Amino acid sequence: MNVLVLNAGSSSLKFQVIATDMDRIAKDGDERLSRGQVERIGGEAVVTMQNRGGPRLKSTAQLHDITAALRYVLGRLISDEGGAPVLKGPGDIHALGHRIVHGGEIFTQSSMITPQVLQQIEDCIDLAPLHNPNNLKGVAAGYEVFGKQIPQVAVFDTAFHTSLPEHAYLYAIPYHLYRRHGIRRYGFHGTSHRYVSYRYRKLRQLTREQTNVITLHLGNGCSAAAIRGGKSVETSMGMTPLEGLVMGTRAGDLDPAIVNVIANKEGLSLSQVEAMLNTQSGLLGLSGLTNDMRVLHEESAMHEDHRVRVAIEVFCYRARKYIGAFLAAMGGADALIFTGGIGENSPEIREQICAGLEWAGFRMDTGRNRALAGKEGAITADGSALAGYVIPTDEELLIARDTVRVILGEPHPS
Numbered sequence: 001m002n003v004l005v006l007n008a009g010s011s012s013l014k015f016q017v018i019a020t021d022m023d024r025i026a027k028d029g030d031e032r033l034s035r036g037q038v039e040r041i042g043g044e045a046v047v048t049m050q051n052r053g054g055p056r057l058k059s060t061a062q063l064h065d066i067t068a069a070l071r072y073v074l075g076r077l078i079s080d081e082g083g084a085p086v087l088k089g090p091g092d093i094h095a096l097g098h099r100i101v102h103g104g105e106i107f108t109q110s111s112m113i114t115p116q117v118l119q120q121i122e123d124c125i126d127l128a129p130l131h132n133p134n135n136l137k138g139v140a141a142g143y144e145v146f147g148k149q150i151p152q153v154a155v156f157d158t159a160f161h162t163s164l165p166e167h168a169y170l171y172a173i174p175y176h177l178y179r180r181h182g183i184r185r186y187g188f189h190g191t192s193h194r195y196v197s198y199r200y201r202k203l204r205q206l207t208r209e210q211t212n213v214i215t216l217h218l219g220n221g222c223s224a225a226a227i228r229g230g231k232s233v234e235t236s237m238g239m240t241p242l243e244g245l246v247m248g249t250r251a252g253d254l255d256p257a258i259v260n261v262i263a264n265k266e267g268l269s270l271s272q273v274e275a276m277l278n279t280q281s282g283l284l285g286l287s288g289l290t291n292d293m294r295v296l297h298e299e300s301a302m303h304e305d306h307r308v309r310v311a312i313e314v315f316c317y318r319a320r321k322y323i324g325a326f327l328a329a330m331g332g333a334d335a336l337i338f339t340g341g342i343g344e345n346s347p348e349i350r351e352q353i354c355a356g357l358e359w360a361g362f363r364m365d366t367g368r369n370r371a372l373a374g375k376e377g378a379i380t381a382d383g384s385a386l387a388g389y390v391i392p393t394d395e396e397l398l399i400a401r402d403t404v405r406v407i408l409g410e411p412h413p414s
């Protein structure tokens, strides 16, 4: 089955075509036929595309909305520009799998999109006003381009964390706010946390029930999850993706009273402060330079810059603090798993986060750690009581596999 995986944003559309079925899932034999993205939708859009591991092809086109972008991508997959065509025609796409950011308390697992499910995703718009409407536009575009009969499946960022116990998801604010408005912690990056914990259990040949790990997704957005018995029992993001770890441009945890203080002192509206905490804070805000960890590494290598150093220190310290808290919250873990652009590619950050974790039985093997960039493997010494792993995430693969499982009515994990 060829699944077109879509992640529709406000002005972007990320896509992959993955050939998979139950047999391929069992043998890890899924095949990536194409991957790419359309950026700057609404004007002169830029399309990058890579077919079957070939060269990255770049093109531009006037694409006024997501439907136009999807139609264009399909055209490129069918044409033979830049090599053999990926598809013979639209009929070669058998299903669409969508990343949907917020599934609220309703969606505990991936679901076939029906009119009722569409309505329920719309009901979650209040919880993710920036994301869910764009995700829904991706679904509508799917029907327009592929016809009403195409099966479409929703895979939610929040679903994996619906196993959080009440004591972990409730904020200590008046209870009626939870009842009336759904104000509680939901958590995000669920597909990534679920995927790397699945890879870990394959690597160590464990059952889901035997999987007790802390996963650290460190990319532009960053979050940690405590996974006990294969289920998420705690995570660092909250009602929105702003809570928790320090991120590229997001502050993570802070005293909520600060919001009002900033508004008053800087003469900003509450929405402007919220935007500042989302887009001007984190590594960018502290360093005053960039949200890009690679650039921060380059700066530190060239000269001493206090703000760059402190930005990295706060980033790593916050992650270490969460590891300690999660070890207590989940009653100990067997492994820490690093993923995401920073987690996968920066041995320096992994070392800095784990420095001083020997009390928890963590014994970093520096040679192994430095040798691992973007590859799967252990970073701790053999026999380390708390093991460390790097596992590159692959949310698209999990979305494609869930799409197949949902369509075939196969029970799918967590």
Ligand code: ADP
Residues within 6 Å of the ligand: 218, 219, 220, 221, 248, 291, 292, 293, 294, 295, 297, 340, 341, 342, 345, 346
């Ligand atoms: P997103 O959350 O948008 O998917 P990614 O997971 O791609 O983001 O992560 C982006 C981050 O990963 C950026 O801060 C980038 O600098 C960082 N990164 C990528 N490669 C490296 C590297 N070799 N060393 C350090 N940081 C890296």
